[in-house]
Amino acid sequence: MSGCSDGSCSSGSCTGGSCSDNPDRLPPGMLKRYDLNESTADGTLVWAETEDGKVTRNSAEIIAESSRISDGRVFVALFGGPEAKSLYPEIFGYGADTIYHVRGKATESYSPEVYAEALAQVAERVNPASVLIGASPRGRETAPRLAAMLGSGLTADCTGIAADGRRIVVTRPAFGGVLTADIECVGFPQMATIRQGVFPTPERREGQGTAIYWQYSGESRKKVLSVSRRSEKASDISDARVLIALGAGIRDRTIVDLAEEVASSVDGAMVCCSRALVERGWMPQSRQVGMTGRTVRPELYIAVGISGAVQHITGMSGANRVVAVNTDEKAPIHGYADLSIISDAEPALRELARLI
Amino acid sequence: MPSILDPYCEHALTKVLSIKEEGDEVVAFTMGPPQASEALRRCLCLGADKAFLLSDRAFAGADTWATSRAVAAFVQRYGSDADLVVFGQKASDGETGQVPFEVAQMLSVQQFAYVKDMRRSGGSFVVAQDYGDSEVECEAPAGSVVAFSDVDPCGTLMSISDRLRGAQKPLETIDRVGLGLGLYSVGLKGSRTRIVRTGTNDVRRKNRKAVVGNPSRVAELLLEEMGARP
Known part of the structure; x- marks a missing residue:
């Protein structure tokens, strides 16, 4: 085995400060686990969608479940003006640790381009291991755009989540609902949209945590001609x-x-x-x-x-x-x-x- | 597996054809195995002018990311001057409804979801979106992604002459190299999600059956269940 100097051989003498009986070939004193390619992503980011000044049930369920299934931190992105501050205690009560309150002229009314970009900025800041969004009409539209921005895998319409540390495996119906498929994402952040009613509705109680203003300075290019809200509130x-x-x-x-x-x-x-x-x-x-x-x-x-x-x-x-x-x-x-x-x-x- | 034109896409195509004007060209495309050309042929019979099939063994097993990647590459190469890129809201089988909007982001264009109707206004397009709680009308600039949300319950009828004309129209197949994509950008290798296992959806309950002939007895039973007394 002459000429084998890289330490990968089973026999040989110590060369260059590393010894062949050290399988990781690390210099003495160096931490064994020191992989720069390992992602440091951790925690969960949830978009708290609001409707008529209230957090939607779907978002509340996801926030509560996120804090239940993993011990990582739960970050919540919330859009809205100063009036949205009144929602903080409720969101903390569901189990959120930190709220990123996104403000800016462009975010005053919903547009998928702006919301996805703002969420991407927050995601870049907090570096979450997973991003979970409600499978509401707006969530289903914004999540794919956000996924494409972050380069994330996205699973639509999940019916269950299992967490193992920061890795999540999500379940969704496949082949017309005959089977269920357990799906995992290849990299971080892992993304999924989750339907209302998949998790139990959490009880409302007040909580405390950190709230951070996030100024979104982008502009909306969307040319909206008219908006008509349905007046009669269809019961759900x-x-x-x-x-x-x-x-x-x-x-x-x-x-x-x-x-x-x-x-x-x-x-x-x-x-x-x-x-x-x-x-x-x-x-x-x-x-x-x-x-x-x-x-x-x-x-x-x-x-x-x-x-x-x-x-x-x-x-x-x-x-x-x-x-x-x-x-x-x-x-x-x-x-x-x-x-x-x-x-x-x-x-x-x-x-x-x-x-x- | 037979390959059919998805009802959502068929509806989207008929909507587009209904506002087609002299000089417009409608190009149909899909990604899939060779038999997917049947669905494209149907598009041509319905009135599309040209069709492209993105087909390559390497595309197999693509998730929404890898699919969007291929679609975006196609639009950039073959349809960069398109006024609109139109999709059905979702496929009736997979039902993820993600591809249109991932493509929109990859092309850096605006997206319009849940579109019910589209009309021309001057030189531009106006789309009517239905978000469930509100309806929004927007102007869609050139290149935008538009996703139609409805299906036409009856489908479209075709005449013999439509069929004959459709059979003459060009249908081209483009592979991975034609899209200029690497092996690790498409298909299973280019996917950002993996299926780790599949299982059956078993939520069976312990069942008690009662054969009841008398409707009023059934009504009583149901009332009892609902906790309401007549």
């Missing part, structure tokens, strides 16, 4: 205590109105549906539960005329109790229900509307 099915879900088994359109009638007389009840009824134009998309719709976790989920395609199950499996009404004894929904009533749903709903 993910807030409902009881959900009456209608599926393809419903053949008569008047049943939808009957179900609405029943729901209106039960406290905290709403009507939702599977994809079939949205496609028929009987119900709006905002009421759809499942992969392409909302994820819900009500106290009680009454699936009426729903066969139980995996795509639908994905959206409702978090329900506390599930009751299925279906004529088909072999429908897959029964496997996911606590109680199955094998019966024709339409006359039953008519009867129910009459009783109430």
Whole structure:
């Protein structure tokens, strides 16, 4: 083994201050772990989205879960003027350590380009190991842009997160919801968008932490011609205590109105549906539960005329109790229900509307 | 696996064709295996003028990052003078809905999501976006990325002459080298996410079945469950 001087040989004499029995070939006294290529990223950055001056439930859930699953720090990016200061105690209460309050003329109204850039600046500053964003309409639009800026891998619409130190593995439905895929990101920061209702809603309490103003000096180039806000605040099915879900088994359109009638007389009840009824134009998309719709976790989920395609199950499996009404004894929904009533749903709903 | 034109994209294409004017050229493109050319052929039959298929073995296994990379490279090379780069909001299978906006960032252009409608106004385009809680109308400058959010439930009908004309139109395949991308920029190797494992989605419950013939008995049971008394 002559001519072997680089220390990688199993036998040989000490050369140049490093000894061959030291497998790392480090000079004496040097720390064993000293890798300059190792990322120093740590902690989680969450965008706290606001709506009507309140932190959205989706963001609150993500902040609370981030502080629960890892012992790293939780950074929150918050957009808004001075009025957003009143949200600090609530955000700290969910488990945030530091709030970056992003201010600047361009951030006064939402635009994906500006928000993504501001978030990228904050991310560059705090160097988080993961960036988590709610899968709301705005989050889903901003997250990919941010991911492309940071060069991050991004997983959409996660239904679960597992953390191992600073590394996270996220779960999302794949192949039309038949399978779940566990996905990890190759580098840092790791990014994911997470749906509302995936994690339990945290309790509101006041907390304390550090708040930092972040001045965003960029300009918005977006030429907005008009904005019209929907005045009637559509109630959200993910807030409902009881959900009456209608599926393809419903053949008569008047049943939808009957179900609405029943729901209106039960406290905290709403009507939702599977994809079939949205496609028929009987119900709006905002009421759809499942992969392409909302994820819900009500106290009680009454699936009426729903066969139980995996795509639908994905959206409702978090329900506390599930009751299925279906004529088909072999429908897959029964496997996911606590109680199955094998019966024709339409006359039953008519009867129910009459009783109430 | 059969290759079909995604309903979101078909809707986006019909919207674009509906405002097409004399002298405009509509170019359809997709990334996928060779059989994806069927979907492009359908675009040509529907009224697109040209089509490009980005296809290479090395593209396989791409996540949204690697896909966006290839798409952005294509737009830079073959469509840098495009007025708009139009997408469907998401693919009906993967449903990530990320590619349009990653591409927008890679091209450093503005992005318009959840677009319901688009019209011309003078020399520029005006898009109507629906964010659920509000509707926004914006002017989309040249080169912007536009993502249409709806699907057309009925699809578009084609006549025989559309089909014949579509069969004549040019459809070109571009590989990785044609896009000027390295092996580690595309496909599985260029991806920023990895699937570590797949599992089945099992959330089964202990089920109790009751066959009930009488509708009023069903109604009673449901009322009991809801905790409401008649």
